[in-house]
Amino acid sequence: MNIAVVGGGVRCRELIKIIKNHTFREISPQIIGVADINENAPGFILARENGLFVTRDYNDFFNRNDIDLIIELTGNMKIYNDILKKKERNVRAIASKTARLFWEISRISDKQKQTTERLQETKKLYKTAVNELIQEDVLVISSDYRVVDANDTLLKKLGLRRDEAIGHFCYEITHHKDRPCSGEDHPCPLFQTLSNKESFQTTHTHLDKNGNKIYYSISTYPIFDNDTVTGAIEISRDITKDINLQKAMMQQEKLASVGRLSAGVAHEINNPLTTILTTAMLIQEDLTPDDPIYQELNTVTDETLRCRKIVTSLLNFARQSNPTKKENSINAIVAETILLTQKQAAFKDLVIEAHYAEGIPPVNVDKGQIQQAFINLIINAIEAAEPGGKISLTTHFSPLNCMVEIMVTDNGKGMTEEIIDKIFDPFFTDKKSGTGLGLAITHGIIEQHGGAIDVKSTPHEGSTFIIRFPVTKGDTHAAEPPHSDHR
Template identity: 35%
Template sequence: MTSQWPQNQYNKKKYFAEQYVDNSDSAIIAIDIDEIVVIYNQTAEDIMGIPADEVLGKQFCELQERKLGTQDSILLNTLRIGRPYSHVEANIETPLGVMNVMAFTTLVKDKNDNVIGGILSIRDVTGQKQLEEKVVKAEKFSVIGELAAGIAHEVRNPLTSIKGFLQLLAQRFPKTDQVQQYINIMLDEISRINYIISEFLLLARPTVPIKRTTGIHNTLDEIVLLTEGELYIKNIKLIKEYDHNCPTVKVDVEQIKQVFLNLVTNAIAAMPEKGSLTIRTVYDRFENAIRIYFSDTGIGIDHSIIDSIFDPFFTTKEEGTGLGLTVSYRIIENHGGKIEVQSRPGEGTSFIVTIPAYRQ
């Protein structure tokens, strides 16, 4: 039996290079000195969403109209000015969704050191970016948590004394007395401070979820019941789109209610004059998880701040603490899920909560 393995050293090198290009996890696109595409591997097809037979042998500049992304110019620049690029980060739209990529280019030269082409390599670093963001958030929570714990204890002790003396003082005045009203206002404000301190402590020492099996739709309906009065007053239409194939979940119901209530309240606040709030559930069988969408038609979130909305103390509300979404993020994370946001300014916002389904 004759071996198909190349015997010539040049052929071996060519064979290895072809195998690397064909099987690489990176998208590899090469053009010659005339800017014609000569290499376009399978990963490039997957990321770009354009078949190789529509690309190979054609001018690379023509592909800019096909929305190859921001990396096309660096390949042409590499060839035209003779300078390769390294570690160029960008976000590109692909058939698989928005992808974080790292791009590199290199020049191809002949034996006489003449430039004969250029190569672009695009590597998907979406997972790496998500991991980095998760680490940064965890570090933020750790630092803020330590600070919050110290402040909370120092503030709560004198508050307890003040509250006790105010309650004693209230007994010395009749209920109709003006002083009694002032005392009640002070007690209410102390209660509000205590609530904020409780959220501080949740950042410092996240409560271990006391999980029980429940249906996610029952929990959502309870939140809708709590907020239907405010929805009615603001003339906000509620749309429920439940996937009735959703299995049960095993969660701390009170903590999950806190998250859902916070998201619904934020959606209502984003629609000062009528609008619609859609609560939709979807069961992902592949991930065995349930996604809950809270989509409003409100003012939306500006792209310049959308990456900061889960940060501690970040708020756009005059009376907000900036802890609601941070605590919600921490709760969902403690349940092995995730919470994401998508928004278009002037059109609305969607928060997507993913919770693992219960496995018997």
């Protein structure tokens, strides 16, 4: 569409610019000429600079036959009427006022364009923030539980592309379930936010591929459309490390207080216990074994001996603070410990198997203490196993993180989650004659050596206690392979 403009003012200049720079979808307008009596009018100058036809007399337009539209921009009705009279029938004309109307409309859409541009920028900012800056997992969910968006951190964890997540149910992609989360341990935060129109915070416990617990802190924030909640933003964070640290600190605190207490009390109790024991035995010397008092004194001595065992354990427990560390072969310590416990195992018709990893570098440990820790674990395993059962000790070295791992596995009675939560507590026992200090002591010893102890167990199937030690820096030369097998 060829356009001629009458009036070369500011508006004419803007019109030339817009038509030049804008991509039109349906028509392809172009200005082919500008008329103005003032040759210095801005539109006139721009037209000349752009090589367009310029004239001081708009009547020149009527001599041309390539014009489709004449736009009158002077605002002078006489000129417009003159144009209407002189133009060919197939040439259209627009008066200044009509042109202004479209002008205003175009300004409105310009503003809209700016708003759209700003919106695009905000979106870009949101994407950068959510995907690159926020390290938490972010999920935008609609009220029908379908994923609207997910950030890169979460998608990476789930191993999904964005298009594989969007449109699917949140519980499907995050929990591999066919219905929303529910129950006291696993409340659905989205459900709470949709019903209460408020943010909600909860913790979910999951298991990783090795069966270890992972704790997630999940928060949902409602998305409002007027007064209706149309969905929620869900932000979740792996708080496993924090929880484990907290648990370890609580355990340390418990152990420390029991240690302090026992150090003070154990000594005081030991002496009167010895007196009770010797007195009971002295009285027994004057009696015959079939005397009923002799029998009752047996109970006194048995129970006193039991108390002595507790006191000895308490003293061991209190003494754990000063390990004398030396370089030791972990395989050799395990082998010796098995020798020490083999009799008890055989007594219950149990086999102790050993699987030694080769090339484990020496570890800097107090041999006596570590042996004590292993003995506690093996004795527990013996006590948990049924006659004819099996106990195995396995050593492993991972050069990547320079850690030595020792696993004590039994196929005994196993433990429930509730029991596992308590086993490292001092005095927790389910045994008639147990002190409940074995694992507390073991835990303390391992911690003292900068290691960690972990447990996995299934009721009626068995338990595995895993101990990990760091290998001392610089000790990366391999130790000799094990010298014996205890199958």
